Amino acid sequence: MGSCIHWRLYPGLEAWVEGLGQEFAFRVREVVRLQGRCLVLLAGGQTPVPLYERLVGCPDLPWENIHWWLGDERWVDLSDERSNERVVRRTLGQEKRFLSMFHSWHLACDPIEASQRYAAELVGLAGEPPVFDQVLLGMGVDGHVASLFPGDPLLEEVRQYTGVARRAPDGLLRVTVTLPVLVHARCLWLLVRGQGKRKTLDRLAAGDPLLPVSRLLSNRTFVQWCWT
Numbered sequence: 269m270g271s272c273i274h275w276r277l278y279p280g281l282e283a284w285v286e287g288l289g290q291e292f293a294f295r296v297r298e299v300v301r302l303q304g305r306c307l308v309l310l311a312g313g314q315t316p317v318p319l320y321e322r323l324v325g326c327p328d329l330p331w332e333n334i335h336w337w338l339g340d341e342r343w344v345d346l347s348d349e350r351s352n353e354r355v356v357r358r359t360l361g362q363e364k365r366f367l368s369m370f371h372s373w374h375l376a377c378d379p380i381e382a383s384q385r386y387a388a389e390l391v392g393l394a395g396e397p398p399v400f401d402q403v404l405l406g407m408g409v410d411g412h413v414a415s416l417f418p419g420d421p422l423l424e425e426v427r428q429y430t431g432v433a434r435r436a437p438d439g440l441l442r443v444t445v446t447l448p449v450l451v452h453a454r455c456l457w458l459l460v461r462g463q464g465k466r467k468t469l470d471r472l473a474a475g476d477p478l479l480p481v482s483r484l485l486s487n488r489t490f491v492q493w494c495w496t
């Protein structure tokens with residue numbers, strides 16, 4: 269299956285944050301109006317930080333009805349700067365209603381157990397396979413998405429919804445959702461910023477099968493690509 273990419277090219281960071289923030293908030297409100305709740309999977313990393321800061325200031329987001337999850341987490345203490353959860357707590361967490369609806373990966377001391385518990389929570393709330401209404405996803409220079417890195421056998425996973433990633437270049441263990449979760453999302457936003465990722469985009473356009481993002485795109489029909 270090939271992907272239909274809706275390219276959204278923004279002239280700068282401000283336009284990127286504003287355009288994306290408005291449309292994401294609008295869609296979340298619509299989902300809540302129609303279904304009573306919205307399930308959102310957040311991206312880690314630095315790219316989405318300005319967007320998260322923008323969303324905190326959004327008065328008409330129906331915070332009580334949004335369940336927030338995180339696509340991946342570095343297996344470090346929450347006090348560690350490298351923790352993705354620490355970043356979302358520092359940004360979106362300024363809104364207290366976010367914290368009461370946020371699902372943390374830190375459910376056990378052991379990453380394998382934490383990953384299994386996260387998957388159970390996912391299935392409990394989002395069904396089997398879990399279906400997210402909105403997925404925000406970043407992309408690394410090496411084309412990784414969530415913590416699915418080039419060459420990791422976890423990329424081949426088709427039955428488990430989460431797993432422990434062992435191929436990150438920083439050597440850290442990660443916990444992450446797998447491709448089946450990303451493939452089934454109702455709406456998936458790829459958030460990419462900076463010329464540093466231009467070459468990755470060229471490799472993607474050339475159909476490089478080694479890029480995890482290529483694997484994702486070849487398995488889903490529609491992606492919103494938000495670039496500046």
Ligand SMILES: O=C1O[C@H](COP(=O)(O)O)[C@@H](O)[C@H](O)[C@H]1O
Nearest residue numbers: 311312313314315406407408414
């Ligand atoms: O390792 C990670 O990297 C990607 C991209 O991060 P960014 O800082 O370049 O935006 C991110 O999407 C992922 O969640 C994170 O764990």
